[in-house]
Amino acid sequence: MASDEQNDLGSGFRKAFKSFATSAIHVGQEPEQWKSMAVVPLISLSTTFKQHGPGNHAGFEYSRSGNPTRNCLEKAVAAIDGAKYCLALASGLAATLTITHMLKSGDGIVCMDDVYGGTNRYFQKVATELGLEVGFADCTQPEKLKAALKPNTKLVWIETPTNPTMKVVDIQVCSDLVHQHNKDTVVVVDNTFMSAYFQRPLALGADICMYSATKEDLYERLKFLQNALGAVPSPFDCYLCNRGLKTLHLRMEQHFKGLPSHPQHDVVKKQCTGCPGMITFYIKGKLEHACAFLNNLKLFAIAESLGGYESLAEHPAIMTHASVPEKEREVLGISDTLIRLSVGLEDADDLIEDLDQALNAAHPKQ
Secondary structure (H helix, E strand, O other): OOOOOOOOOOOOOEEOOHHHHHHHHHHHHHHHHHOOOOOOOOOOOOOOOOEOOOOEEOOEEEEEOHHHHHHHHHHHHHHHHOOOEEEEEEEOOHHHHHHHHOOOOOOOEEEEEOOOHHHHHHHHOOOOOOOOOEEEEOOOOOHHHHHHHHOOOEEEEEEEEOOOOOOOOHHHHHHHHOOOHHOOOOOEEOOOOOHHHOOOOOHHHOEOOOOEOOHHHHHHHHHHHHHHHHHOOHHHHHHHHHHHOHHHHHHHHOOOOOOOOOOOOOHHHHOOOOOEEEEEEOOOOOOOHHHHOOOHHHHHHHHEOOOOOOEEOOOOOOOOOOOOOHHHHHHHOOOEEEEEEOOOOOOOHHHHHHHHHHHHHHHHOO
């Protein structure tokens, strides 16, 4: 019988993860957990929970420490990511903050050089003020990652594909390299662009995938920090996220399989089951041409964020990565002509037509 480790020879990508949709729909959603036998998990808005006696509670004490609605989401996310545990936090940066709090002053962090602007800003302008030593390396080249590792390196932060230039890091190679250097160094993979539908970093050697931890000691440490720092999502946010998981597989299946011309296309095929709806490209000309293109889009909204049903377009150098120093942006290729698209679920022909007319507006045919 074919295993999940084998490639799907028809596409060249890894075989789709077994029972993804079933897990997303059913795990943690059991009606039997509610007296009402509700099929859709309830939104528990209570801040506090009655106890049978002092310290004798029914599983929940205070909503920051644990919430029934959040519990449903965490179980479902752990299942689709192939993890034992999951901790839901208020945002991606809340997850970054919480993970980083496992470290102490003097510890070192090595971060992929091309990452989300908020991650770069947090590491450079906040974490360093707390006494942490932060360095950056191009992890698409393992020898550069190896050279960046130091005796005090306790955390390696990988983002793949990277935001915004779509570089792809070989998670298995980098995880093995880091753990050979120090088995206790924690490897974190920001899986935002791919989602668990296309990529499972934990199965490739990573220790944490933004929201999931495989090791008991990591879970206990992060669970403590989740409660101690309090950066938790509201029950309604958990409900919405949980509801979105049920159709994630349908939305991801609408995306294309990527371009063979991508420098790390072979790595993508090795570690992923497909490609997401994120695209970046350089438009010919200068900043004025990039702005003209964006200003003339009709269906693509000029907005930050990604992964929604609606298509979005943005200018990283001005928007999501404006906090990255200009010289660093130049080295990373985040130029004035770089455009990032988050492709939604609209009809492909309509999106292509919109892009075509905007390109023509930016570069009128003579």
